[in-house]
Amino acid sequence: MRKPLLNLRTMLAAGLLPALLTACTMPAGGGKAGGDAEWRPMDKEENVELKVAYFDQQSFLTLYGNLFRTKYPNVEFEVVPLSSVYGAPDPVEAMRELIEREQPDVLLLSEEQYGAFASEGLLYDLGPAIERDRFDLDNMHPGVIELLKGRGNGSLYGLAPESNSMVLYYNKDLFDRHGVPHPTDRMTWEELLALAEQFPSAGEGFERSYGLFQSGAGRTAFDLIRSIGEAKGLLVADADNARMTIAGEEWRSVFASVADRYRSGAVSMPPEPKPDGAAAPPNMMVVSPETMNFASGLSAMALDSAMGLGLLGAGGGFAVSSNDGTRPGAFDWDLVTVPVDASQPDATGGMTLPNVFAVNANSQHTAAAWELVKYINGEEAASMNAPNSPMLSSRPAFKREVEGKRLDAFYALAPNPTLLHQRLPSSFDKAFALAADREIRRIVRGEIGVDEALAALEAEGQTLLEQALGGE
Known part of the structure; x- marks a missing residue:
């Protein structure tokens, strides 16, 4: 549908x-x-x-x-x-x-x-x-x-x-109920993943709860891994030299860490993407049960943009209701900056x-x-x-004002300098994200190890990169 x-x-x-x-x-x-x-x-x-x-x-x-x-x-x-x-x-x-x-x-x-x-x-x-x-x-x-x-x-x-800009929304009620310290501005990605593990994962399907929820709207299982890697200054590929750079030890560590959290249920894994799905215009929001998990109060944290304010009933006069008719944002919530890497504490790739x-x-x-x-x-x-x-x-x-919420977090970080001049063809980005999503799911299911998956992605990515660069 x-x-x-x-x-x-x-x-x-x-x-x-x-x-x-x-x-x-x-x-x-x-x-x-x-x-x-x-x-x-x-x-x-x-x-x-x-x-x-x-x-x-x-x-x-x-x-x-x-x-x-x-x-x-x-x-x-x-x-x-x-x-x-x-x-x-x-x-x-x-x-x-x-x-x-x-x-x-x-x-x-x-x-x-x-x-x-x-x-x-x-x-x-x-x-x-x-x-x-x-x-x-x-x-x-x-x-x-x-x-x-x-x-x-x-x-x-x-x-x-x-x-x-991406920020980290969090459910203050859930944090207080479980006695977990609230997230802070400029905490590291490793600290975020550790926080996510402190919440129980329960339920099934769209009603399941997570420590960290990722909206299923257009996201892949690779997006979180890529965000963490790029915050460290890592690049998927070197377009100038037409060379993949995904198989290094630092990328391996990120893949392994996130895959472990996917497997445990501490972090939600977005639904499997459709390869032929057309992108929605940037002024449109996809609203479905899989995007309403955090707004319905099920999960402790969510990575989302300013459009997430709308799902919480606090953005630009726009509000939606969850499946059971409850009002989104009926719990106490707040937001902080998206996590960073200690090597670039003022930079984000989420703008x-x-x-x-x-x-x-x-x-x-x-x-x-x-x-x-x-x-x-x-x-x-x-x-x-x-x-x-x-x-x-x-x-x-x-900027918009939402009483009691820290909206300055949206403006607190600068663009990641590592990414400013990276010019990978969009056709490569999309195709490689789908390939990486496929291999990550195989890792989570135990069908393949991280090293084997990265070797496969390095080879497949090289082919995709050469095809994309040759088509420019």
Whole structure:
């Protein structure tokens, strides 16, 4: 049965008020470098039709377009919907084809698409425009800017009004009932796994309890292992030299440690993934019994993003009910930063940028396009949209407030520097995660040892890597 997709951005984008914008400057003609043409301010009286690649027209106009037109009433919008992109086997290639076919002026991109298109010269360098307009980056989350620059080879080819960071949610009632000390910010992954073992695992199916629960929505059994390894500075593969690096002793230790916790039931193992499952758009949440375990009060801890607040009835006005009708979050809960490694205590690999706005390098309306991108990422849009968004505002001054909860944990860590310049093809990442998931399950079932599994993954991964790199 198909799981329901709840489009939170469309559902929650309501009650917005008109906003006034600050005028800015931008080169009159298109180009990849934002300072190569004659600069002039955008003319309010000029009739411009901007083509915008976005989820759908209604949500764009509600969130941004109608408000933007209170300042520039002569700007009209044509929205190119992205439904075909997120349903595609390769969203990067599908978006590339959409850009070539439709030539939108303003692009809504995933982080992966942004990194790929920045390196291909498809995006306008916003750096000179940001400097000339003195656009406020200082009050944006430094980690967001760092991540954008990392994906853009040191330059800003886009801006992201929101981010999504992983944190550790925990059930305070369960911790107190079992006399277990509460989790803390920047505790290590090893400390997390030790905490998970202090809770009994009981029940069956979706009603089973765990020390640490992992949502089954799009996750694999490899995700936790990869998070722990990358926190240590380990990489699955070296793309520059087309070489797998998964079979080292440090990776072996991580595989063995997590597999032991899967086997004991201290940590939940996500349901077996479907190889042909299409990714949901980043503004959608999959709600099913397997995602509601922690919110229903069954497990002690859960790794989740800001969207987990919604499952607890505390995020952007969105709430769901568990199977028995009880209200999620009816227990006392809180959150801390995602665990770290002692070697990088301020770094996380759990920060992502679901929505990056960029200007097409071939746009004939760069002045208006930049003005729109600037508005979307400015203070006025943040003040109106942040309270109702399922994600985190990139401007911490406008972060959501949930009484008594430590939401600063979402902003406490910086991007993992080891991962900033890693450019593994998405086709490899997906295929290897499925292969690793298969081998981990074999380890847990006792069909194969860790060394044998890693040797198999090294060989299979090398083939997948060479195929992916050869296809670029």
